[in-house]
Amino acid sequence: MRKPVLNQQRALAVVAGLALVISLLPARLARLVSGYPRHLLAATLAPADHVLKPLADSLRRPPDLPVDLGNREEYERATQQIFELQYKLSQANQRIAELSQIRNTFRLTGVGLLSATVTAWSANPSHPTLTVNRGSTHGLRTGLVVVRGFSLVGTITDAGPVTATVGLITATKNHLVVRIKPPASDSQPRQLTIQAHTAKTRDCFWASIGQDDPVQEGDLAHLNDDTWPPQARGFVVGTVTKIEKHPDDPILRRRLTITPIRSLAHLDAVTVIVPASPPDADLPHSETDQQIPTTRP
Amino acid sequence: MRWPVFGIVAYVWLFLEEGTRTLLAIGQITPSFLLILMVFIGLWAPPLTAAWAAIILGLMTDLTTPIQPANYPADVALIGPACLGYLVGVYVTIQLRMMVFRDSPLAVGVLVFLAGMFAQLVIVAVLTMRGLPWLTAQPVQGWSAADQLVHRFLVLLYTAALTIPMGYLLLRLQWMFGFAPGTGKGPSYPHTRR
Numbered sequence: 001m002r003k004p005v006l007n008q009q010r011a012l013a014v015v016a017g018l019a020l021v022i023s024l025l026p027a028r029l030a031r032l033v034s035g036y037p038r039h040l041l042a043a044t045l046a047p048a049d050h051v052l053k054p055l056a057d058s059l060r061r062p063p064d065l066p067v068d069l070g071n072r073e074e075y076e077r078a079t080q081q082i083f084e085l086q087y088k089l090s091q092a093n094q095r096i097a098e099l100s101q102i103r104n105t106f107r108l109t110g111v112g113l114l115s116a117t118v119t120a121w122s123a124n125p126s127h128p129t130l131t132v133n134r135g136s137t138h139g140l141r142t143g144l145v146v147v148r149g150f151s152l153v154g155t156i157t158d159a160g161p162v163t164a165t166v167g168l169i170t171a172t173k174n175h176l177v178v179r180i181k182p183p184a185s186d187s188q189p190r191q192l193t194i195q196a197h198t199a200k201t202r203d204c205f206w207a208s209i210g211q212d213d214p215v216q217e218g219d220l221a222h223l224n225d226d227t228w229p230p231q232a233r234g235f236v237v238g239t240v241t242k243i244e245k246h247p248d249d250p251i252l253r254r255r256l257t258i259t260p261i262r263s264l265a266h267l268d269a270v271t272v273i274v275p276a277s278p279p280d281a282d283l284p285h286s287e288t289d290q291q292i293p294t295t296r297p
Numbered sequence: 298m299r300w301p302v303f304g305i306v307a308y309v310w311l312f313l314e315e316g317t318r319t320l321l322a323i324g325q326i327t328p329s330f331l332l333i334l335m336v337f338i339g340l341w342a343p344p345l346t347a348a349w350a351a352i353i354l355g356l357m358t359d360l361t362t363p364i365q366p367a368n369y370p371a372d373v374a375l376i377g378p379a380c381l382g383y384l385v386g387v388y389v390t391i392q393l394r395m396m397v398f399r400d401s402p403l404a405v406g407v408l409v410f411l412a413g414m415f416a417q418l419v420i421v422a423v424l425t426m427r428g429l430p431w432l433t434a435q436p437v438q439g440w441s442a443a444d445q446l447v448h449r450f451l452v453l454l455y456t457a458a459l460t461i462p463m464g465y466l467l468l469r470l471q472w473m474f475g476f477a478p479g480t481g482k483g484p485s486y487p488h489t490r491r
Contacts, residue, residue, distance in 0.1 A: 008345050023377025023423050024434045027366035031373045038360045038374040052316025060320050120315040123327045125448050126439050127365040142371045157372040
């Protein structure tokens with residue numbers, strides 16, 4: 001009697017070979033293969049994670065770093081006004097659309113803000129990510145900027161139908177150009193543009209500066225990187241928490257440590273900045289920093 | 298083995314792993330619950346069943362740990378590295394399971410460390426292979442095999458330590474999986490016992 005061509009051992013060998021081939025595919029093809037199962041699994045896990053992660057965070061959460069951004073009351077009032085104006089704008093737009101009935105399409109030319117709840121954190125050292133409970137059905141797409149209050153969190157690196165992955169700013173690839181400025185309470189006019197590198201611990205950045213560069217502990221690092229979307233410019237990457245002698249050149253240089261204001265692993269909610277046009281179609285940005293954040297911290 | 302029970306436990310384990318990550322993290326070191334489940338299955342299930350279960354657990358791991366390829370705008374959940382790694386890991390477990398007291402959570406912990414080392418070596422090797430110049434795959438952005446090995450070694454130490462309570466829990470739940478008593482040759486519930 002002949003043995004069947006496909007038995008369990010052979011099937012296992014085929015699957016193992018297939019796994020090896022898929023793992024060596026170019027990113028575009030590998031993404032095609034894994035896209036649907038990844039989003040399906042993420043969508044299945046999201047409701048459960050939505051319950052457990054806040055519980056875990058409430059048990060163990062590092063405190064936010066103190067930061068001085070000026071008059072907090074005024075800032076909150078301004079933020080509230082922005083929300084109210086946005087609401088009024090959307091109502092006005094609806095009325096225009098109803099009354100005119102001539103336009104078939106209506107495009108919001110401003111920037112939309114979409115709140116999303118963080119359902120998971122991945123500690124992958126080469127690519128730390130957050131998973132949020134909003135996806136392509138809510139308008140998210142790859143490349144959108146994600147913030148929390150005035151802090152920059154990262155960009156969307158993958159958007160499934162109901163979940164999306166946020167690549168954090170502390171990922172290895174990030175060498176951010178930041179502008180160091182004093183906090184609002186410091187009246188000294190000083191600023192410095194430097195390149196910040198991700199530390200090996202993946203929870204902060206470091207940068208080299210000269211001995212005479214005007215930087216103090218407590219200064220804020222604002223994003224000023226041309227490679228990032230224009231909407232991200234001006235958001236706070238972190239605060240200068242440590243200035244020490246540079247180990248390689250202790251006489252001429254100093255080494256800064258820039259720590260994100262909030263622990264990115266413990267965020268419970270984030271805001272996605274959704275431009276009306278695709279990120280690639282954005283106009284070139286101006287040099288002006290966006291000093292006033294658009295959401296509540 | 299009862300596959301529905303395996304599916305439910307694997308889902309709960311993955312959900313616990315994701316949900317408690319921030320609670321259990323020591324710096325960037327977080328335990329891998331699925332690795333514990335893989336070793337537990339490898340200890341008790343028939344070899345082929347254990348191999349299929351390892352591939353499924355590896356697939357779940359791959360799908361929840363995306364990588365960032367170099368010069369590519371999005372991240373990718375790369376199917377394969379953990380599937381292969383867990384397959385090798387479960388093979389090591391099957392080879393060693395006759396030498397340990399399978400009822401002991403401590404033994405499960407030791408095996409998690411040993412099998413996990415092989416699994417992580419394979420995962421790092423496969424991901425490092427993506428950087429070879431004669432392959433069409435993009436390397437992983439900022440990939441350092443040495444850094445990864447150190448990180449994964451610490452993850453294994455933490456996971457092995459956590460195996461003692463979790464292994465105890467799994468051993469308490471062992472009757473639900475329907476493993477054949479002692480032999481690992483098939484289900485143990487009466488109507489299918491050989």
